[in-house]
Amino acid sequence: MNGDRVIGGYALRRLLGRGGMGEVHLAATPTGGLAAVKVINPALARDPAFRRRFEREVAAARRVARFCTAPVLDAGIDGDVAYLVTEYVKGPDLAEVVRDQGPLSGGNLEALAVGIATALSAIHGAGVIHRDLKPSNVLISPLGPRVIDFGIAQLVDNDSLASQAILGTPAFMAPEQVRGEPLTPAADVFAWGGVIAFAGTGRLPFGGGAPGEVLYRIMQEGARLDGLDEGILGVVSRALAKDPRLRPTAQGLLSELVGGTRLSTATEVVERTWTGTGAASAGAQLGGGQSGGPQLDGLPSMARPAVGRGRRRWPWVAGAAVAVLVAGAALAVPELLRETWPYEADFADAWAVGTSEGGNARQAGTGYELTVNPGWRLWKSAPRREPDNGVIVSTKATLAQGAGEYGVWCHGSAGSGDRYEFAVTGSGKVTIVKRRTGTRGTTLYGPADAPITDVNRIVAECTSRGNSGDQVTLRMWLNERLVAEASDADAPYGPDEAGVHAASGATASARVRFDSFTLSPAAR
Incomplete structure (x- = not known):
């Protein structure tokens, strides 16, 4: 029972799920809507270094356009509690859908591939790397897939292979991630290939078993793609190249799938193609x-309304001026602000x-x-x-x-x-x-x-x-x-x-x- 627990002005209704970084709750917003509130584990939230990473990485995630994602709506620290608020997406995750309904095929699989590629293109366009793309981080809404938890894996120090292995999911990690090398957006493209292979076959692309065995297969063996629709087999194979330089970019994936369309058009492709794969149950979101x-x-x-007293919020949450936003988010390239067209409202953005x-x-x-x-x-x-x-x-x-x-x-x-x-x-x-x-x-x-x-x-x-x-x-x-x-x-x-x-x-x-x-x- 959440009782009357309120964090950052959000009244927690019920627990949606637990993860390595904390709990996710369905919550009522101050204006009466619904949102998913991730409450960070207190041990992490009390760490000054974590708080600095929290501010930096959430600022980056906040810049991500909302195409096929569950956008970040709010974030802050209420006393000793750090929290992250995202749009609530009602629907199961991809792992549940495949488990309960079997592999996807035809238009639904293609729409899933386009939707996740669209999300990655928006995420990478904001200078963010997801780092932990996997079926449980893809929620299936009535209008198609929504990628969650982008950039959040960076909040915990992941300089070592051990911490990466804990935060990442071995079945979908790129070879360079296994080796503990610095990551680029190409790691997310590799994970995209694994997720689509899983969705289209119902199997983990590099099999199951002990994590060490799976990581060895990722490094040394090819993915099992037999049974995957022929129409999408080629682009998935290229995404799973061992050498990150040989993989297409997220925008390249879109070019192969739908002819290089803009993100907004790709989103419409997903919504028009999707045929209701999502179940009615609610999935856990860990993500003037x-x-x-x-x-x-x-x-x-x-x-x-003015922001309530007694809690700290980041500048963009309060609808501050653009100059404050740029300074708070530490944007290195001003062009990033000009690359966010089209603007799509979530109606919580001031x-x-x-x-x-x-x-x-x-x-x-x-x-x-x-x-x-x-x-x-x-x-x-x-x-x-x-x-x-x-x-x-x-x-x-x-x-x-x-x-x-x-x-x-x-x-x-x-x-x-x-x-x-x-x-x-x-x-x-x-x-x-x-x-x-x-x-x-x-x-x-x-x-x-x-x-x-x-x-x-x-x-x-x-x-x-x-x-x-x-x-x-x-x-x-x-x-x-x-x-x-x-x-x-x-x-x-x-x-x-x-x-x-x-x-x-x-x-x-x-x-x-x-x-x-x-x-x-x-x-x-």
């Missing part, structure tokens, strides 16, 4: 706000929560909900500026209660209230509106009829045209169909902020749930 008044737009009025006169904003599980009081409009900024050369904004949204409109906005400013809004109504109308605080807005397109579903994918593009950006082109897609297009040459707004919005009718409140949000640079 604004509101507008009636009819008229108002000034910003909602802010994120999105505004709280109540104002216009309504309420809250994190709801992995989503974000706006409840709008009658006659009001709420619009919320993403914690990321738009790219300079145009932006594509997308979301999946549901009108969960009441009547009204909802969607995304771009080229906006929390300070001025300027923005272009792309909206869909519960009755199936779409509009593009240019808004400014204190005005009713100027309709640039619509209202026009458009087909809607229970959950609608809304995509908007804002692109400046002309030599001096004296015209903005605005386009809107609804459920993969282009439904609206307009342009603005009357003192058009330029790249700044973007986000989501919702508005209610005059007599009843409305509640809108956003299950995703993505910012991407527009094609030039």
Whole structure:
């Protein structure tokens, strides 16, 4: 029983699992959602050297884009307890799936291979090496695989072969890891090959037995790949090359599997291909706000609650400025911050929560909900500026209660209230509106009829045209169909902020749930 135990503001609900570094609990977040909280063993947490590694490695893990991963949401030290918070992924791990349902094949195996390669590409792109990729670190969600525990193996001193053998799993360790050599991302690619071989055959790639025997086979023998689908056999064989220089990179894996697609596209490939391999059981994870008044737009009025007293948190958790983030994470190359497009929200990353006169904003599980009081409009900024050369904004949204409109906005400013809004109504109308605080807005397109579903994918593009950006082109897609297009040459707004919005009718409140949000640079 967790009782009333609260760590770092997270109320522990039940134990999910135990590992060498601590316990993992299902927990309620301060805003009412769910997360997985890893509580580090006290003996480790009290070690000053460990605390320094904890801060450094979690900062690196926090930079990892969330493609096919369970992203790090929070971390800190509450008294003598170090804790790490990640997105809660409901589903079994890959080892359980293979044990209970047998080996994967066809589209499911290919989607698994793409998903894990996508995760590794995101992990390596942030300068992190996983070091312990294995079936139990791959959770199977309804939308495909999610890699967990990336970079966490580095938190314990692993300078010696003995400590590496304890932290790594012998069946999936690369030969250079067995030899105790410095590791590169190629070690994760080797582990990827072993994991996919296991998933497709149901066997450990280098057999079982005593750890020493397995490590010898890794060094001296080839992996057993008989029975693996022919379509994926070649790339798995190359990933399992003894010489790390002969293995493809994680991006190279993607190139072979899906033709060199971008990470965001690869994620969509996984989600569209996945056919529900994940079981219903839960697996153990070891791993600016604004509101507008009636009819008229108002000034910003909602802010994120202050961090509670009595516990230490790292700068990125509190939504600190970029300069603090860079200093705290000790980024050696500034380009790393520019390599994280597209931005995909987990809605715990400094999105505004709280109540104002216009309504309420809250994190709801992995989503974000706006409840709008009658006659009001709420619009919320993403914690990321738009790219300079145009932006594509997308979301999946549901009108969960009441009547009204909802969607995304771009080229906006929390300070001025300027923005272009792309909206869909519960009755199936779409509009593009240019808004400014204190005005009713100027309709640039619509209202026009458009087909809607229970959950609608809304995509908007804002692109400046002309030599001096004296015209903005605005386009809107609804459920993969282009439904609206307009342009603005009357003192058009330029790249700044973007986000989501919702508005209610005059007599009843409305509640809108956003299950995703993505910012991407527009094609030039």
